[in-house]
Amino acid sequence: MMASLSATSLSLGGSLALLAFLLFIFGLLTAFSKAVRLLASGKGEEEGSSADGRVAGLHRLLSLEDQGESQLVMARMLWGALYFIWGAADSLPKLLALTGAGPGAASLAAGAGYAFLILLVFLLFGYEVPRRVAGRKEGILAKRSWFIMAPLLGLARTLGRLVALMGRLFLALTRIREVEEAQLAPTEAEFLQMLEAGHARGAIEDDNRELIANLFEFDDKIAGEIMTHRTEIEALPVEAKLEETMSFLNSTRYTRFPVYKETIDKIIGVLHVKDLLFYREQTRESGDFSLADIMRPAWFTPETRNISDLFRDMQENHIQMAIVIDEYGGTAGLLTIEDLVEQIVGNIEDEYDEGEQDIIEIAPGSWLVDGSFPVDRLARITGVPLGDDDYDTLAGLIIELLDRIPEEQERPMVHYGPLAFQVLDVSDKRIVRVRVTRTCQEEEGQDHD
Numbered sequence: 321m322m323a324s325l326s327a328t329s330l331s332l333g334g335s336l337a338l339l340a341f342l343l344f345i346f347g348l349l350t351a352f353s354k355a356v357r358l359l360a361s362g363k364g365e366e367e368g369s370s371a372d373g374r375v376a377g378l379h380r381l382l383s384l385e386d387q388g389e390s391q392l393v394m395a396r397m398l399w400g401a402l403y404f405i406w407g408a409a410d411s412l413p414k415l416l417a418l419t420g421a422g423p424g425a426a427s428l429a430a431g432a433g434y435a436f437l438i439l440l441v442f443l444l445f446g447y448e449v450p451r452r453v454a455g456r457k458e459g460i461l462a463k464r465s466w467f468i469m470a471p472l473l474g475l476a477r478t479l480g481r482l483v484a485l486m487g488r489l490f491l492a493l494t495r496i497r498e499v500e501e502a503q504l505a506p507t508e509a510e511f512l513q514m515l516e517a518g519h520a521r522g523a524i525e526d527d528n529r530e531l532i533a534n535l536f537e538f539d540d541k542i543a544g545e546i547m548t549h550r551t552e553i554e555a556l557p558v559e560a561k562l563e564e565t566m567s568f569l570n571s572t573r574y575t576r577f578p579v580y581k582e583t584i585d586k587i588i589g590v591l592h593v594k595d596l597l598f599y600r601e602q603t604r605e606s607g608d609f610s611l612a613d614i615m616r617p618a619w620f621t622p623e624t625r626n627i628s629d630l631f632r633d634m635q636e637n638h639i640q641m642a643i644v645i646d647e648y649g650g651t652a653g654l655l656t657i658e659d660l661v662e663q664i665v666g667n668i669e670d671e672y673d674e675g676e677q678d679i680i681e682i683a684p685g686s687w688l689v690d691g692s693f694p695v696d697r698l699a700r701i702t703g704v705p706l707g708d709d710d711y712d713t714l715a716g717l718i719i720e721l722l723d724r725i726p727e728e729q730e731r732p733m734v735h736y737g738p739l740a741f742q743v744l745d746v747s748d749k750r751i752v753r754v755r756v757t758r759t760c761q762e763e764e765g766q767d768h769d
Contacts, residue, residue, distance in 0.1 A: 332414040339411050342403040343446050349399060349472065351450035352465050353392045395476035407438045512536060534664045543630055544623030545712060546663060547644045547653035549692060551750055555580050556591060562609040569593060576641050578654060579615045585650040587643050589615030618643050623652045631660045685758040691715035691751035702758060704739050715751035718743060725749050
């Protein structure tokens with residue numbers, strides 16, 4: 321009896337030693353996979369010369385991208401399966417034999433307990449601990465473990481090819497249609513989720529995150545959302561004389577101006593300062609002056625035009641300024657190629673840009689906002705959804721709530737859910753400046769004052 325128990329213990333010791341070896345290899349693969357991902361994302365640096373065989377091998381693995389990741393996954397699946405197969409087929413029966421548990425409920429309970437212990441050890445030392453260890457000195461870890469990883473990955477690569485061949489054969493025999501690679505690509509929502517996750521981990525910097533997010537939003541915007549509104553357009557009448565034109569140019573900071581006939585709704589051309597200077601040199605002696613002779617043809621686009629398509633057209637036609645027209649053919653506003661570029665890279669300031677911001681946080685939960693500020697951006701900043709079916713700007717929202725345009729002397733306040741809007745400045749029937757305050761109210765209705 322004692323001899324049998326001793327033999328069982330000895331056999332169990334060897335079984336557990338092999339189980340621990342399989343767990344060690346799996347944990348090493350987990351740490352190596354994490355280190356390789358960090359190196360690929362630029363968060364780590366491998367040490368050593370590229371002439372070193374281990375570093376060269378790492379470079380080859382990193383260059384494989386998806387194929388290299390597949391090899392690592394296959395290797396981990398292989399050694400993880402071996403761990404559980406060995407544990408279930410050899411170690412677990414010997415542990416039960418050592419405890420002497422007979423058949424019945426006691427044996428079943430003991431078996432479940434040992435199985436849970438094997439799983440817990442696997443998760444702790446095969447996943448959690450190696451994953452955390454790999455976050456430090458990942459270049460050294462990846463390099464020093466390469467002599468073990470190389471044959472394991474070679475085995476996984478061979479096994480992966482065999483499995484892929486068997487998979488294709490199975491699909492051919494069963495006539496199951498294979499999913500196209502394009503269908504497996506992440507959707508825009510999934511990509512943005514990955515972007516946020518990468519930013520949260522510190523793998524993607526703030527500027528790069530904003531740039532990528534702006535690229536996705538670029539296709540969803542229309543000209544009417546980003547244009548300079550007609551009330552803010554600085555334009556010249558076509559009958560303007562030289563002195564009037566020069567005075568106008570000296571009072572502004574732009575180099576291109578719409579030229580209109582009778583009203584701003586009849587824009588007939590665009591004046592470039594460079595053309596004016598050249599024209600003055602040519603007609604200095606005669607003294608003749610006519611804006612109609614200098615201006616270039618105006619380029620028009622509907623306010624519902626997708627800005628991605630508009631950007632492409634303006635590039636192809638070498639257009640710097642587009643006049644945005646509404647559904648009735650009147651002037652809705654204008655936009656420039658710079659306005660379109662800013663939708664991707666953010667605000668571009670030059671030496672003539674004024675320092676005033678369109679939104680300033682003056683206290684926690686309180687902002688000074690331009691009346692022309694887009695309501696969708698204000699909703700993101702304040703965290704309060706704002707309906708935008710009938711208006712695009714903060715001024716439009718306030719006019720909707722008031723059901724009228726405030727007078728210049730008025731300072732009305734209106735509420736929208738938890739937000740209070742205090743009009744501070746009105747000029748030429750335009751709401752120029754507003755104080756936005758987030759109150760304690762949480763009701764979603766609209767309360768007019």
